Each structure stands twice: as C-alpha cells, then as structure tokens.
Amino acid sequence: MPLARTIDVTRRYGDRTALDGVSLDIPAGGVVGLLGPNGAGKSTLINLLVGLRKPTSGAVELFGGDPRDPASRRRIGVTPQETGLPATLRVSECVAFVAAHFADPVPAGALLEDFGLAEVARRQTGGLSGGQKRRLAVALAFVGRPELVFLDEPTTGLDVQARRDLWTYIKDYGRTGTVVLTSHYLEEIEALADRVVVIGGGRVLADDTVESIRGMVGIHRVSLDTITLPELPGVVGVEEAAGRTSLLTPDPDQLVRDLVAMNVPFRGLQVQPTTLEEAFLTLTTAKTGS
Known part of the structure; x- marks a missing residue:
C-alpha cells in the first residue's frame, strides 16, 4: 500500500479548477519531485495529501486512512510554501515546541547543527x-523523524x-524515508528526485524517472562552434550562449548529416540529451496548449 495517494481527485476554488482528475501514488522510499508552472496545482496537491484541504471529488488517503486523522499527521513532516514563525520565540524554543508533539524527536542540537542554525x-x-527562516521552517519538518516529508519550494x-x-x-x-518536494529550480529536481511528476493545468502530464521524461520528449541538444548557420530542417530551437550555438532537434544524427552535406564549417561538436528543463517546458506546452 502506498504511503499516500489521490484517486481521481478534483479540487475547485469557485469557478477555477486547480486539480482535474488526478490519481497519484506515493510509495515508501526515495524522493518524488513535483514539477509544474505557477498555478499548475502542486501546492493544492500537497495540501490535500496532508489534510489541509478536502477534495471537491475523488478520494485522498494518507497511510491508508483520512489525511485529517491526527495519528496519521504525526507520521509526516511538512514545510509549506509560506511559513509564519512566531517572531518573539527563539529558534531553540520553536524547535522545542514542535518536538513536544512527538514521542522520539530529533535532539534539538543535532537538528540545528544539520541545518546550519546552531549559532x-x-x-x-x-x-x-530570510534564508535562516527558511532553513528553520524546513528543519521543523524533520523534528519528529517523519516517515513521509512534504516540502513545498x-x-x-x-x-x-x-x-x-x-x-x-x-x-x-x-x-x-520518503520525501515529496516541489521546486521551481529544475536543476534541484534533477539532482534530487528518483521520480518526477510533471503537473500542468491541474493534471498529471508525466510520471517517471528524469531519464524517461527526457525520453518522452525525445529532443537532443547539438552544440557547436560555427560562424555561419543556414536554415536547417528538423531544428525546433536555436540558442546562443558563450560563443557557442545549440540546436534542439529530435533527430541529432540527421542534423549532423545535414550540416556536413550543406558544407557548414563547424568544430567542437557535442550531442547531449535534453535537460529536465527542456523536457518540462516541452511537456507543459504541448499538453496544456500554453
């Protein structure tokens, strides 16, 4: 049984649909990255999974039960996108207050050391x-040794x-343990996630490994040094950076053959798979029509 799941969940705010028929399982172990543009539904999904919101339709489970059950909530840690900390409490007092809710909390000294807050x-x-407040907000999510942690940005x-x-x-x-995180830093998801869920327009557009999502898009980056560059078939994007030209194409082999056949002078040729950012932009644009 997954630690958390949504089953055909829809969530509306008035006339706006934040999530539209989303089914998602969070199994035990690893890091799950939620990617999507602003307004895609990432934060709404987390709020449903931790019991802060109820679905308009569909079902949400946390450890096989109701996410609003206090016993289930004690098994999770959460850092929301925006966190308010009591301004007059000391850092150690904030940690002690949260730790008091758990039977076996992480020792405050060790926790603050891990997050660079001991001083x-x-x-x-x-x-x-601002950075110290954010580190404290994230640290508090780990005080109770949670089985499942939700980190929103x-x-x-x-x-x-x-x-x-x-x-x-x-x-x-x-x-x-298990971590579910959202991020606007695509390199962050690429560095951390074992599994990536791409959300756009309130729907799950892709759910797989980083490598598999790149494969879904099927675009490669062909980088080279050249002075002249004619119009080439099969090129879906051209970028210039640091004196080098990068061509995005679904068929890098054919592109290289075209370059040779058209006598385009070049050197320093490199062929690489797309970054997660390129895959993400292609998926969200193609499947949401944005």
Whole structure:
C-alpha cells in the first residue's frame, strides 16, 4: 500500500479548477519531485495529501486512512510554501515546541547543527534573515523523524551553499524515508528526485524517472562552434550562449548529416540529451496548449 495517494481527485476554488482528475501514488522510499508552472496545482496537491484541504471529488488517503486523522499527521513532516514563525520565540524554543508533539524527536542540537542554525539557536526568529527562516521552517519538518516529508519550494530564498547543503540532507533522508518536494529550480529536481511528476493545468502530464521524461520528449541538444548557420530542417530551437550555438532537434544524427552535406564549417561538436528543463517546458506546452 502506498504511503499516500489521490484517486481521481478534483479540487475547485469557485469557478477555477486547480486539480482535474488526478490519481497519484506515493510509495515508501526515495524522493518524488513535483514539477509544474505557477498555478499548475502542486501546492493544492500537497495540501490535500496532508489534510489541509478536502477534495471537491475523488478520494485522498494518507497511510491508508483520512489525511485529517491526527495519528496519521504525526507520521509526516511538512514545510509549506509560506511559513509564519512566531517572531518573539527563539529558534531553540520553536524547535522545542514542535518536538513536544512527538514521542522520539530529533535532539534539538543535532537538528540545528544539520541545518546550519546552531549559532542562532538563542536568537528570536524575528531577527533571522530570510534564508535562516527558511532553513528553520524546513528543519521543523524533520523534528519528529517523519516517515513521509512534504516540502513545498523548500530552498526558496537560500544562497547557493545553503541550497546545496539542504540537497545533501534531503538526498540522505530519501535513502531511509520518503520525501515529496516541489521546486521551481529544475536543476534541484534533477539532482534530487528518483521520480518526477510533471503537473500542468491541474493534471498529471508525466510520471517517471528524469531519464524517461527526457525520453518522452525525445529532443537532443547539438552544440557547436560555427560562424555561419543556414536554415536547417528538423531544428525546433536555436540558442546562443558563450560563443557557442545549440540546436534542439529530435533527430541529432540527421542534423549532423545535414550540416556536413550543406558544407557548414563547424568544430567542437557535442550531442547531449535534453535537460529536465527542456523536457518540462516541452511537456507543459504541448499538453496544456500554453
């Protein structure tokens, strides 16, 4: 049985449909990445799975039962997209307050050390930087040693090093627990996720590994150094960066043959599969008509 699931779930807000017939299983173990543009339904899906919202139709299960059951909620950790922390509480007091709800919480000192917050343990949360507040919000999701963690845009506002440190923590946690995260940082999903669910227009557009999603799109990047570039058949996109030209094409072999046949001077030829970003944009554009 999956840890969490939605079965043909629809959620409407007035005349707007946020989710439209979504069925999704979250099995135990690993990191599941939810990708989608703003308004795709990612946050709504998480809110349903953790019991903060009810579906308009369909069913939602958490550990085989109602997501609003307190016993089930004690087995999860959540960092919502926006988190309000009591400004007058010290960092250590916030951790102690959350820890009091669990039988075997992570020791506060170890948790704050893991998230780079040990030096500000006695500081009031109102005096923290935006990045420190975000790290604390994410740390609180792990206090109770949850079986399943939901992180909605966890690294928003973090600097590069803090983001990389959090990546390491999430990846390690996914080896023994289960993490579901949303992100606008496509490289983040690519670095962390064992499974990627692409959501667009309130529907699941793709659900597979990073490699498989790239394969669904079937576009490759052919990069080269060239001075002249004629119009070439089969090219769906052209990019210029750092003095190099990149051609996006579903048939890189034919493109290279065309370059040779048309006597196009080039050097430094490289052929690579699409990045997750290119796959994501192609999927959301093609299947939502945007």
